[in-house]
């Protein structure tokens with residue numbers, strides 16, 4: 001086992017406030033993607049644990065939904081404090097299980113704390129709303145009620161923040177939750193479960209189990225007590241889950257794949273555009289749903305932008321996320337590396353030019369998982385990298401002549417999560433408003449905020465996370481028509 005595994009971090013299921021799984025028949029190894037070293041083992045759960053988690057969540061629901069929302073808010077604020085207090089240990093665990101550099105992991109812990117603060121704010125403002133129903137003699141009230149037991153299925157690329165942004169609003173609304181983190185990265189989610197207990201959230205309000213994804217999801221979707229599913233992951237899996245949710249008419253929020261365009265207009269500030277591209281494209285080694293996947297650069301700037309981006313990319317320090325100097329870590333697994341290689345290969349076969357990177361780095365004693373930050377020029381829309389999400393550190397660039405054409409290309413995709421536009425503010429904003437997606441960065445490459453709505457359109461899913469939009473997803477509105 002790797003030695004840096006922080007003492008006190010949990011590696012069992014959290015059900016009803018108790019840690020269980022000691023006698024599980026099957027265990028899975030949680031591995032550091034940078035070294036393949038086993039960090040720890042966790043028990044593999046299935047339908048039994050999935051049902052036990054719902055039992056616990058259902059039992060706690062009565063108490064939690066009746067808890068004054070101001071008190072719920074205090075617990076969420078306490079959780080934010082604890083996340084910040086333990087940020088270094090949490091970041092360490094996160095870096096080990098998903099590979100991202102420690103500085104990014106610390107950023108993710110703070111981002112997670114923001115979700116708790118934002119949800120606490122919302123909990124404090126939850127109240128009945130008197131409305132005018134245009135019915136003489138009738139007092140009309142809209143009452144916000146918690147949906148009930150909610151399920152969360154979260155990905156490996158943001159092992160803490162993606163659960164924080166589901167659990168915090170659910171708890172703010174008075175719901176309880178059952179959660180299954182990705183098999184690759186269960187430890188951050190289990191740590192969050194532990195911190196919430198310490199924050200005063202009652203046992204059973206957040207239950208975290210690890211194990212067979214299909215069996216767990218199927219069990220939850222067949223359980224009449226589960227009223228909502230929030231999922232972050234691929235479009236393919238999102239579709240399967242939504243089909244499964246249809247039988248019990250379980251409300252879904254699906255944050256699925258992206259294919260973000262990054263448009264650089266003719267009069268853009270080149271240095272700002274390159275800096276933004278670097279911050280967004282190579283964050284978490286390009287393994288984020290919102291990172292730019294295709295660069296559309298006005299032909300007047302294309303050569304200069306390409307050279308500057310390639311230069312900056314080639315200077316990034318690639319290595320284990322645990323090394324303080326590292327700016328970009330490994331990819332999560334061998335399939336991820338194979339996909340980036342396939343996209344690079346396809347582009348080069350079809351006429352793209354390799355400007356920097358293009359291969360894995362041979363780091364001694366390490367698995368072949370460190371892909372160099374890569375810049376390709378002369379890309380075209382028929383290349384794989386312009387048609388699919390790469391989910392890796394590849395920046396393919398295509399020059400455009402006319403902005404209408406760039407917008408048409410940007411929108412000619414079934415996905416619609418994030419987009420970026422760099423240019424003179426008024427023009428860039430106008431272009432941004434014409435893009436078909438849920439999040440647009442205008443001269444801004446890291447737009448995410450726990451206080452703003454995050455989510456997509458088209459194949460990128462639906463539902464919003466963050467701020468009041470996030471909490472509304474966990475609320476059922478009751479209309480009371482009272483004749484006094």
Ligand code: SIN
Nearest residue numbers: 158287288289290448
């Ligand atoms: C994601 O890539 O799914 C999340 C990124 C973010 O919240 O900034």
